[in-house]
Amino acid sequence: MTVSSVTSPEAPAAAEARPDRPGVTELRLAAFATHRRVRFPLGPLTLVAGPSGSGKTTALRAYEALARLGGGATLAEVFPDPVTCVPERARPDAQHRRGFRIGCTVDGPEGPVRLDIAVQAEPELRIVGERLTGGGQTLLETALRDPGRPVVQAAWHTAGSSAVTRGPLPDDRLGTALLPLRVAGRTAGERQVLAAAEQMVLALRSVYTCDPSPHRMRPAAPVGAGRLLRGCDNLAEVLWRTRSECAHRYAHLVAAVRAGCAGPVADVAAEPVGDGTIRVFLDRGDGVRTHLGLLGDGELRYLALALVLLTGPGVLEVDQAGEVPAALQALTVLADGFDRCLDARQAGELMRLAARMCERGHIRLVGTVSDASCAFGVAGATVVDLEP
Incomplete structure (x- = not known):
């Protein structure tokens, strides 16, 4: 399998200044499920395309795993069935160990910062190696020294009286996410480590x-x-909330629905009913209202994705970094099957909406599609094609 990427020629030229908001610019699957030595370049708006079985969903699965580890989750929480992440033909070593390796690069105020981790899946789940690099320095490196203890030996850049500081870190969590609790920041080297780790974790x-x-x-x-669940089960409730909280943004949502749904749409009405639930209707403008339950699968997915693109962390079920100003954060939406059930018109409208929102810098999108034609001519769109 090969990976090729194309960025729309209409995309604006990249600024030379470092971005204010950290974002993942590359996903690396050195050895993960069906992928080996694969790099995915990621822009503000990225579509991963390819035939069924090419590994599109697997790529998003790896991205989400890194995200959850960055948020402090344990390996067991992130990888409940870790053997499925091991490449099929991976042979165990003399100690019967098998595993997988993933990583990413985040660009931001500190410049590009790279994270790579090696995970042992068998005979027991643990991180056996982690490396954080930035500014030409290895900022953190861990290695498993004693298989009988649930820790790895870590060394982080100090550049003080000694070049590095060493200490144990648990083998079931991402060491980079723990650095703010372990590094004092007394030397310039330690402050560099903290800044790079915080940029990585924030992204x-x-x-x-x-x-x-x-x-x-x-x-x-x-x-x-x-707050909107990942399956959008509570779409009606969230529409009711957003309508009352931001009329301007809700008007943009109604315009998007009008462009992507069949028939006339004068409004999207959300109202409570007597049993403590919320119902949603499309107001057709002539006294006719179409209940949400009567819409087709494509219309419902289109409506939900448009809502996601037009809202933000305050409405979506996401663990926002409360200690960091919103102006310095960019929410990344992972959408598997971005074009699933959509016709060409709906997919095109949704892509143009995504491009407008991503251009503002507060949101990024990584989605998988079976057909990337909806991205043709869309400014700033990057298409990563998984070729068999």
Whole structure:
């Protein structure tokens, strides 16, 4: 399998200044499931295309895994069935160990920062090696020294009285995410380590995974926290909330629905009913209202994805970095099957909406598609083609 990438020639020239908001610019699958030595270049708006079985979903799975590790989750939480991540033909070593390797690069105020991790899946799940690099320096490096202990030996850049500081880190969590708790920041080297680690973690944890499930969106939704679930089960409730909170943004959503749904659309009405649930209707403008449950799968997925692109962390179910100003964060949406159930018109409208929102810098999108033609001529779109 080969990977080729194309960025729309209409995309604006990249600025030489470092980006204010950290973002993942490359995903690396050195050895992960069906992928070996594969690099995915990622822009603000990236589509991964290829035939069924080419590994599109696997790539997003690896990205989400890195995101969850960056947010502090344990390996067991992120990889409940780690053997499925091991390349099929990977042979165990003399100690019967097999594993996988993934990594990424994040660009931001500190420049490009690279993270690579090696995970042992068998006979027990653990991180056996991690490397964080930036500015021409190895900032953190870990290695498994004693298989009998649940720790790895870590060494991080100090550049003080000694070049590095050494200490143990747990083998079930990402060491980079733990550095702010272990590094004092007394020397210039330690401050460099902290800045790089914080940039990496900020980019990774600001991720929302979205895969709208039409059959779950059709029933009325109970009133709850008002944050959109990854399957968009509570779409009706979130539409009701967003309508009352931001009329300007909701007007943009109505315009998007009008462009992508069949028939006239004067408004998208969300209203509570007596049993404590919320129902949504498309107001056709002539006294006719179409209940959400009567829409087709493509219309429902289109509506849900448009809502995701037009809202933000306050509405989506995502662990936002509360200690960092919103102006310095960019939310990354992972959308597997971005064009699933959509016709050509809907896919094109959604791509143009995504391009407008990504250009503003507050949102990034990585989606998988079976057909990348919807990205042709869309400014700033990067298409990564998984060729068999």
